[in-house]
Amino acid sequence: MSKKMYVLIGNYGSGKTELALNFAIGAAARGERTELLDLDMVNTYFRLTEPGRLMRMKDIRVVSPNFTNSSVETLSLPAEVQSAFAMDWDTVVFDVGGDAVGSTALGRYHQDFEALDPADLQVLNVVNIRRPLSGTVEKIIRLQEEMEVHSRLKITGMINNTNLAQVTSPEELRDGYEMIRQVSEKTGVPVLYTSGKKAMLDLFLAEGHDPQYIGTPFPIDTYMARDWESWVRSL
C-alpha cells in the first residue's frame, strides 16, 4: 500500500485542524498507520494540544512543536517532521497554519514533496466562505495563488467546509458550493471534498447538486469543541 499524504492549507479559521483530526482519526480507524503533523507556526493558541492527548489514545503518531506537552508551543519546526517522508506510513496528514503566512512552513520540505509520487499527494485548500477573508470568488482565488507561492506546492483540490460553527445550516454548504464552483471553473482546481456534520451534509446532498462540485462527501465529528456552546446575544 502506498503512502497517502494529505496537506491541509487554507484561510485562518477555515477548519483545517478539525478536518486534519478527522482525516487522521478516520485513517486510524481503518487500521492504517497514521501520522498527524502540526505545522501551524502562526497560531499557537487553539491547536492540537487537547486533541493531542486524544490522538495518542487512538494510536496516531502526533508531531507537534509542543513544549513538554504543555500549552507552550515552540515556534520552530521539530526534526520529527522528517519522519513523515522517511518512515513507512499508510496515511500522513499535515495540519498547516492559516493563509499564505502559515503555508510558508511547507516550503522547507519542497524537495521531500517533489520526491513523492504525485498520485499520493493531495494538497487541499480548506474553504469556508463564511470567513470574511474568503467570502468572495476573487478573495478565494487570490489566497489560493498566494498559498501556492508560499508553500511551493500546487493545490490539487478544494474542500468545501463552509460553516457557521454551532449555527450551521445546509444553506452554508449550498452557498459554499455555488461560490467554490465558480472558483473551480475559473482556476481548474477541482472540488475534492464537501465536509460537515453528517446531518447537515445529508440535507445538503439530498438537494441534488452537481457531484462534480461536491467531490467526496466527508462527514466530520468535532474534536475541538468547547464545553460551553451557547452563542449569546445578550444586549
Place this chain on the structure above:
Amino acid sequence: MSLTLMKGSEAVAEAAIRAGARFFFGYPITPQTEIPEYMSARLPEVGGCFLQAESEVAAINMVYGAAATGERVITSSSSPGVSLKQEGISYMAGARLPAVILNVMRGGPGLGSIQASQGDYFQATKGGGNGDYHLITYAPASIQEAIDIMMFAYDKAEKYRVPCLLLADGIMCQMMEPVEMPEMVDFKVEPEKKPWAVTGWKPGDDPKLRAVINSLFITTEELSVHNDVLQATYREIEKNERMWECYKTDDADYIITAFGTVARIAKSAADMLRSEGLKVGVFRPITVWPFPYDELREATKGCKAILDVEANEGQMKEDVLLAVAGTKEVQYFGHCGSQMPTTDEIAKKIHEMKEGR
C-alpha cells in the same frame, strides 16, 4: 440577518473601524496580535493609519496625541503590555481624553503565560495608573457582545470624556463565533461638539478658544477643581452606565457571580445543575466598573449563598462582598494558573456548598 464566522480579534478590530476608529497604535503581544495584524491590513483601506510603535509606552502616548484631535483612536494589548500602558492611560484620564483600549488578558503576574486569564480585574477596575480615576470597563462574554459594546464605546467615551477599557481574555480573541457585523458609522470630528479638541487654531483666533490638552495642574486649588470635575463625572457614570445580566436568578438558591468568558461556563454549569434539580443562576456584570452593586444585591436577595467564579484568585469577590455587605455567604472557586474553571468543577463546588462544606 447575515452571519459571518469571525475570530474575536478580527471582530473587535472590524467593529472598532465600523464605530469610526481610524487610528491604531500598538505593539504585538500574544494572544491579541491578530488585532494589530488585522488593523494593519484593514485601516489603509478606509483611509486610516496603523502604526506599530516601538513599545507599548510609545503606543499609548500616540493614542493620547491622536485622541487629542477628537478622532476615534484605539490600542490593544495583553496584560504585560497593558501594564506598560498604565502611565499613558492615567495621563489620558487626567487630560480627559476619550479613546478605547483593549486588554486581552493572559496569565500573570509578570510575563505569566500566553493562555487566557482574568488576573487584571484589580488593575482594570481599581486603578492601574496613578491618581483618582476610573475607566468605563466592559467585560463582554461573547464576540457578538464585544462587537455591540465596541459600537457604542466611543459614544460613551466622548460623552464623559473618559477612556473606555474592553476587558477580554485570550479565549475571547482566539475563538471563533458566528456574528452579525453592524453597518459602518459615518464618523467625522465636529469641532463645535468637541471644543476641547485640538482641531486647529491660528493667530488672530480668539485665544480663549485655544484647546490645550494637559494633565498638569500646578496649584493645589486648580488640581482640586479639576479632580472635582473628574469625580462628578465618575458619579454620573456610576449612575447611568451600569450593565449586567441576570441568568435564571429569580428563583435561584445558589447564584454564581462571574464575568466574561467564565460567566458563559458558569451559565452552562447552572443549566447542568438545574437539570439535576438544583436552582442555580448566574449574575454577570457587563460593566465591571461601574460595578452593578445594587443590582447584584437585589438579584441575590432570595438566594442561600453566592459562589464567585473567576480565572484569577477571586479579585471580583471583593466587589461581590461589598454588594451584599455581609448579608450572604460568599464563596470562591477558580484557578489562577491560566486554567479555565470547568462546568464540572463549578457543579462540584455548588454541591459542596449545598452539603454545608
